[in-house]
Amino acid sequence: MNDILLYTVTIFSENHVGLLNQISNIFTRRGLNIETLSVSPSAISGIHKFTVTTYSDSDTIEKVVKQIDKRVDIIKSFYNTDDELVYQEIALYKVSTEQFLGLGSIEELIRKYNIRILEMTENCVVLEKTGHYDETQGLFHELSEKLTVLQFIRSGRIAINKSKIERLSDMLAKLEVKRQQ
Amino acid sequence: MKGSYILMESLRAEGVETIFGYPGGSIIPVFDALYDYQDKFNYILMRHEQGVTHAAQGYARTSGKPGICLVTSGPGATNTITGIGDAMMDSTPMIVITGQVGTSFLGTDAFQEIDMVGITQPITKWAHQIRHADEIAEAVSRAFYIATTGRPGPVVLDFTKNAQLESCDFNYTKTTYSRGYIPFPEMELSKIEEASALINKAKAPFALVGQGVILGNAEKELIDFLEKADIPAASTLLGLSAMPTDFRLNKGFIGMHGNIAPNMKTNECDVLIAIGMRFDDRVTGDLATYAKQAKVIHLDIDPSEIDKNVKTTVKVVGNAKETLPALTKMIEKNNHADWIKSFDVYDKKEYDEVIKQELNPTDDKITMGEVVRKVSDATNKDAVLVTDVGQNQMAAARYFQYSKTRSIVTSGGLGTMGFGIPAAIGAKYGAPKRTVCLFAGDGGFQMTIQELGTIMANNVGVKLILLNNNYLGMVRQWQELFFNERYSSTPMNNPDFNMIADAYRIKNKHVTKQSELDSAIQDMLKDDDAYLLVVDVEEYGLIYPMTPAGTTVTNILTPNNNE
Numbered sequence: 001m002n003d004i005l006l007y008t009v010t011i012f013s014e015n016h017v018g019l020l021n022q023i024s025n026i027f028t029r030r031g032l033n034i035e036t037l038s039v040s041p042s043a044i045s046g047i048h049k050f051t052v053t054t055y056s057d058s059d060t061i062e063k064v065v066k067q068i069d070k071r072v073d074i075i076k077s078f079y080n081t082d083d084e085l086v087y088q089e090i091a092l093y094k095v096s097t098e099q100f101l102g103l104g105s106i107e108e109l110i111r112k113y114n115i116r117i118l119e120m121t122e123n124c125v126v127l128e129k130t131g132h133y134d135e136t137q138g139l140f141h142e143l144s145e146k147l148t149v150l151q152f153i154r155s156g157r158i159a160i161n162k163s164k165i166e167r168l169s170d171m172l173a174k175l176e177v178k179r180q181q
Numbered sequence: 182m183k184g185s186y187i188l189m190e191s192l193r194a195e196g197v198e199t200i201f202g203y204p205g206g207s208i209i210p211v212f213d214a215l216y217d218y219q220d221k222f223n224y225i226l227m228r229h230e231q232g233v234t235h236a237a238q239g240y241a242r243t244s245g246k247p248g249i250c251l252v253t254s255g256p257g258a259t260n261t262i263t264g265i266g267d268a269m270m271d272s273t274p275m276i277v278i279t280g281q282v283g284t285s286f287l288g289t290d291a292f293q294e295i296d297m298v299g300i301t302q303p304i305t306k307w308a309h310q311i312r313h314a315d316e317i318a319e320a321v322s323r324a325f326y327i328a329t330t331g332r333p334g335p336v337v338l339d340f341t342k343n344a345q346l347e348s349c350d351f352n353y354t355k356t357t358y359s360r361g362y363i364p365f366p367e368m369e370l371s372k373i374e375e376a377s378a379l380i381n382k383a384k385a386p387f388a389l390v391g392q393g394v395i396l397g398n399a400e401k402e403l404i405d406f407l408e409k410a411d412i413p414a415a416s417t418l419l420g421l422s423a424m425p426t427d428f429r430l431n432k433g434f435i436g437m438h439g440n441i442a443p444n445m446k447t448n449e450c451d452v453l454i455a456i457g458m459r460f461d462d463r464v465t466g467d468l469a470t471y472a473k474q475a476k477v478i479h480l481d482i483d484p485s486e487i488d489k490n491v492k493t494t495v496k497v498v499g500n501a502k503e504t505l506p507a508l509t510k511m512i513e514k515n516n517h518a519d520w521i522k523s524f525d526v527y528d529k530k531e532y533d534e535v536i537k538q539e540l541n542p543t544d545d546k547i548t549m550g551e552v553v554r555k556v557s558d559a560t561n562k563d564a565v566l567v568t569d570v571g572q573n574q575m576a577a578a579r580y581f582q583y584s585k586t587r588s589i590v591t592s593g594g595l596g597t598m599g600f601g602i603p604a605a606i607g608a609k610y611g612a613p614k615r616t617v618c619l620f621a622g623d624g625g626f627q628m629t630i631q632e633l634g635t636i637m638a639n640n641v642g643v644k645l646i647l648l649n650n651n652y653l654g655m656v657r658q659w660q661e662l663f664f665n666e667r668y669s670s671t672p673m674n675n676p677d678f679n680m681i682a683d684a685y686r687i688k689n690k691h692v693t694k695q696s697e698l699d700s701a702i703q704d705m706l707k708d709d710d711a712y713l714l715v716v717d718v719e720e721y722g723l724i725y726p727m728t729p730a731g732t733t734v735t736n737i738l739t740p741n742n743n744e
Contacts, residue, residue, distance in 0.1 A: 014361065018298055018308075025303040066485035072307045072327055075361030172360075179358045 002057040006035070008085055008159050009061070011050040011068060012042060012075040012168050019073055023050060026067050032056055036089070038156030044172070047075060053157050076168050080161055087159035091136035091152065092118070093127040099147035100125045113139045124150065182351040184314035184344045185214035188278070191321035192222070194353040197249055199223045199610050201236040205253020207280030207293060210345035212251075225610065225639060228631040230257050232603035234264020235629070238273045239607025242590045243565055243615070245398075247274035247328050248607065254280040255293030258339075259300070263597055265335045266304045270594025271419060272396060274333035276324050277301075283343040284312045297339045306334035314347035318354075326356035331364025332483045333396060366484060368499035368507060376478045376495045377511035379452050385520045386412045387443075387450035387475075389435060389464075392419035392593075393457015393482060399501035400586045403456065404428065406505045410515040413524060415443030417458045418578055422588035426562060432524055436464045437728050438575040441737055442527035444728065447472050448735050449523075455479045457501050460490040461594065462730070470733040480504050534739040535725045540580070546719040547695050549576035549620075549648045556618055556646060557581045559702050564616040565590065567608050567643075569601030569625030572654035575724045577620040587612070599628025605643040606635055616706065618644045623675050624653045633685040633713075642709040645687075650720045651675055658723050662743065682713040689713040 013019045020039070027034055035053040042049040056064070061079050069077040097120060100106070109115065113135075119126040129139050136154055143149050182190070188211055192200070200222050204212045215224060227233045230252045237248025248268075252261055258279040268275045282291040301308045307327045311320050320338055328336040380386055394403050400423050407414050407430045415432045416423060424431045433440035435447065447453065453475040458464070465471045468490060476494040479487050480501060487496045497504050539550035553576050557564070562582040568574040568591040578591065590608045592600040605619035626647050636643060657671040682689035688710055690701045698716070705712040727738045 012361075017310075018302060021299060022302050029303070063485070063489055066489075070483065070485045072359060072362045175360055179360075 002059060004055050004057055005081060006053055007056055007061045007079045007081060008087065008157060009050075009052040009054065009065060009068070009077065009079045010159065010161075011052065011077045013048050013050065014073045014075065015041070015046055015048045016073050019048065020050075022071050022073065023052070023068055026064055027052075027054065030060060030064060032060070032064065036156035038158050042168075044168070051156060051158055076171050078167060080159070084163065085159040085161050087132070087157050088130055089133060089136055089155050089157050090128065090130045091140070091154040093129070093140065093143060093149055094124050094151035095127070095143060095147055095149055097121065097123060097125050103146060109142070115139070183210075183214070183348050184317055184346060185210040187314060187317045187349070187351050188321065188340070188345070189214050189218050189221075190351055191318050191353055192249065194355070195321070195325045196246075197222065199225070199240060200249045200251055201225050201227055201233045201240070201607065202251030203227055203230050203233055203253070203257060205255075205257045205280060205293070207254035207282055207342050208252065208257070208340070208345070210342065211278070211280070211340070215251075223610070225606070225635065227603060227606075228634045229629065230260030231263050231599065232606075232629055232632045232635065234261045234268070234275065234277065235597070235600050235603035236607030236610070236635075237275050238264060238268055238271075238600075239567060239590050239604035239609075240611040241273050241275055241607075242611065243587055243608045244611030245587065246611070247276055247325065247333075250275065250277040252277070252279055253293065254282060254297070255295050257293075258295055258297045262300065262304070263595070265301055265337065267592050267595040267597045267600065268335040269304045269306070271592065272333050272392060273335065274328040275335040276328050276338065277335060278338045278340055280345075281310065281339045281341045284341045285343070287341070297337060301337045304335070305337050308337040308339070310339040310341065311344045312341050314344050315349045317344060318352060322354060322356040323359065326359065327362065331362075332393075365500050366482065366498045368497070368503050370507075372495055372497045373504065373507045373511055376454075376497055377508055379476050379478060379495060380410055380412075380454065380508070381513050381515070383452035384517075385450045386410065386452040386454060386517065387446055388412050388414035388454040388456060389447075389458050390414050390416045390420040390423050390456050391458025392417070392423075393480075394420060394423040394501050395586055397457065397482070397501040399457075399505050400424070402502060402505040402509070406509040406512075409509050410512045411517045411521070412454065413446070413517070413521050415440070417461070417464055417593075418591060419589070419593045420458060421578060422583040422586050425584050426582035430521070434578060436461075437466070437730070438579065438724050438726065440528070441531040441726050441739075442524040444734050444737060445527050446524060448474065448733075450475050453477045455481075455491075456505070457481060459486045462490075465490060466728050466730075466732055466734040466736070531726065531739075534741045538740070542695070545695055547692070547698065547716055548722055549573060549718050550580045552646065552648060552698065552716050552718065553577050553580040553620060555698060555702055556644075559706055560616050560618065564588070564618045565608050565612055567591070567601060567605040567617060567619040569619070569621035570596045570598045571622050571625060572650075572658065572722065572724050573620045573622040573625070573648045575655075576648070579724075598625040601625055602629045602632040602645065603635070605645065606632060606641050609641050609643050616644065617642075618646060620646050620648060622654055623647065623649045623651060623673055623678075626678070630681065633681065633687060636711045637685040637687060641711055643711055644705055645711070645713045647678055647713065647715045648718045649675065649678065649715055650718050650722060652720060654722065655724070661721070661723070662727075662738070663729070678713065678715045687711045687713050689715065691715045691717075693717045
C-alpha cells in the first residue's frame with residue numbers, strides 16, 4: 001500500500017492568478033517533488049487543466065488530491081497511475097547540421113525513433129520526438145553517444161484517462177443543476 | 182461611488198456591525214470613508230494588528246458571525262499572519278482586509294508593499310487582490326460567502342490603494358454559488374444506513390465531539406442523537422461547551438491533558454463516532470495504537486479530513502446539522518448503562534490522583550485549577566471562557582464548566598501565545614451580555630499586553646485572570662518531565678502587573694494567599710468593568726493527567742505515576 005509510485009494528478013481550475021501557487025503549496029507541505037508539470041486551457045472555456053506527475057505512496061497522494069480539491073478555485077482534482085492513462089511527452093533536440101549529416105544513418109534513426117525534423121538550417125537541425133519518458137530519453141542517449149546535443153528540452157506529461165466516466169463534465173453538469181435550484 | 186465607500190456599503194450589505202482595525206498609509210482612504218460611517222459600525226482600534234486578528238477571532242467564536250479586520254499594507258498585513266493561521270487551523274470565519282500599494286506599483290518593492298496574497302494562500306480559504314473599484318463589491322460578496330459557509334475559515338482581501346480611490350457604480354449581489362466550491366456536501370443516505378447499522382450493533386459506542394457541532398449549530402441535534410442510543414461522549418478542546426458540563430452523557434475532555442476516562446475508553450470502545458473533529462495529534466497520540474479495536478464512524482463537513490489521520494470504517498460527509506438528525510432517525514433506542522458505568526472507575530482514579538489535590542490543595546500554594554473552578558462557580562457556569570496558551574489553557578479547559586454553547590475561545594490548532602487578551606476583547610464584543618473571563622499565563626499575557634490599552638480606551642468589561650507562576654509553565658513542565666529539569670529559557674523576570682493595570686486605569690487586585698481568593702473573585706465580578714486579577718500560583722505546578730506527545734492515548738501520567 002505504501003509503495004512509491006509515479007502518480008499523475010489532474011487538476012481542473014478556474015483561470016485565476018495564483019492557482020499554481022495554491023497547488024504547489026500543497027505538494028511543498030508534504031515534501032513532494034513535482035516531476036513534471038503541464039498547464040493549458042481545457043476543452044471548456046474558462047477552465048484550466050494542470051497535469052502534474054509526482055512520486056508518492058497511495059495514502060499520501062490521496063490526501064494531497066483531497067486537499068487540492070478543497071481549494072475554492074479548484075473545480076476538480078483526481079489522480080491516476082500509468083496503467084489507467086494514455087500519456088505523452090514531447091521532446092525537442094538541437095544538433096549541429098554538420099554532425100547530423102555526418103551520422104550517415106539518418107533514415108535508420110528516423111525510422112527507429114519516429115523522429116520529425118522541424119527545422120534545418122546551415123547551423124542546426126531541430127528534431128522532435130513524442131513518447132514516454134524512456135523513449136524520448138532513449139533518443140537523447142543515442143544522439144549523445146554519436147554527436148553533441150546542443151539543446152534538449154522535454155515537456156511535462158499530458159494525459160487522458162481510459163475511464164468510462166468523464167468526471168469533470170459529470171461534475172459540472174451536477175453543479176449546474178445545483179446552481180439552478 | 183468611491184471604492185472606499187463601496188467597501189463600507191458592501192460590509193453593510195453583509196450585516197457587519199463590528200470592525201477591528203489599525204490604520205496605515207495604504208488604507209487611509211478606507212479609514213476616511215469609515216469616518217462617515219461611525220454611527221453604522223462599531224469600530225475598535227486595537228494596539229497591534231495581531232491583536233486585530235485575535236479580537237476578530239474572539240468575536241466570531243462567541244457571535245457566530247465573521248470577524249472583520251481592517252489593516253494597512255506591508256507590516257500591518259504581515260502582523261496579521263499569526264491570527265490568519267490561527268483562524269485557518271481553528272476554522273474561524275474571518276475577513277481580513279489589508280491595504281495594498283497602488284496597482285501600478287505592484288511588484289516594484291514599493292514602500293510597504295508585501296505579496297500578501299502569495300503569503301497567505303497556504304493559510305486562508307481564499308486570498309484575493311482587488312485591483313480596481315469595479316471588483317470590490319463582488320470580491321467582498323465572495324469573501325463573505327467563502328469565509329462563512331461550509332467549514333469556515335479566514336479570507337484575505339488585498340485592497341489596492343487605487344481601487345480605494347477610484348469610482349464606479351455600486352451594485353451588491355450576495356454570492357450563493359461558486360463553481361467547484363461545495364460548502365455543504367450532500368449527505369449520502371447509504372452512509373447514514375451503514376453508520377446506524379454499526380451503532381445499533383455496538384455494545385460500547387463512544388462519541389467524540391468537535392467544534393463542527395458548534396459551527397454547524399447542531400448542539401441540540403447532538404444531544405438528541407446521544408440520548409436516543411445512550412452513547413457517552415467527550416469533547417475536543419474546541420468542542421467544549423457543545424454539551425453542557427452536567428449533561429448525563431458528557432464524559433469530559435479528550436486529549437493530552439484531557440480526562441482519564443474518555444482517553445482510556447477510546448481504546449476500549451467498539452464503535453467510535455467522531456463528530457466534526459479532525460483527530461489532531463494532541464487528541465490521538467500515537468496513531469498506530471489509537472482506537473485500533475474500534476470501528477470508526479467519522480462525520481465531517483470537510484471530505485479532506487476523513488481518513489487523513491485515522492482510517493475510518495464509515496465516512497459520513499456532510500453538515501452535522503443534517504447528518505446527526507438523519508442518524509438519530511435511523512438508530513434504535515438503546516441502553517448502555519453498564520458501559521457508561523465503566524467510565525466511573527477512571528473518573529474516580531482521576532479525582533483521587535489529580536482533581537482532589539488540584540481543587541483543594543492542602544498547602545497554601547494556589548493551584549491554577551482551583552482558581553479556574555472558583556471563577557467558573559462564581560459565574561454560575563454561564564461565563565465565556567477565553568484562554569491564552571499553555572498550562573493556563575489546559576487548567577482552564579479542564580476545570581471550567583459550561584451551561585451554554587459557544588463558551589470557549591481558545592487557540593487550539595496553532596497554539597498561539599498572546600491570543601488571550603485580544604481574543605477576550607473580541608469575545609466580549611461578540612457576546613456583550615455575557616461575562617467574559619480570560620485565563621492567561623505571565624508569558625502569553627506579555628505577548629499582547631499592549632491590548633490593555635484597547636480595554637482602557639473602550640472600557641471593555643473583560644475579566645482578566647493572570648495565573649502567574651513566573652515561568653513559561655508548559656515548557657517548564659516538559660523540561661521537568663522530559664529534559665532533566667534543565668529550565669532553559671523558561672524562568673521569567675516579571676514586572677509588577679498590578680502597576681501596569683494601574684497605568685492603564687484598569688481595576689486590579691493581587692492575590693498571593695488562598696484565603697484572599699474568594700473575596701477577590703467576588704470583587705472582580707461585582708460589576709461590568711474590566712478587571713485584572715493577578716494570582717500567584719504554584720511555581721512548579723504541573724498539568725496532570727498528561728499523555729506524553731507521540732505515545733499511546735492510554736499512556737497517562739498522573740502525580741502517582743509520572744515515570
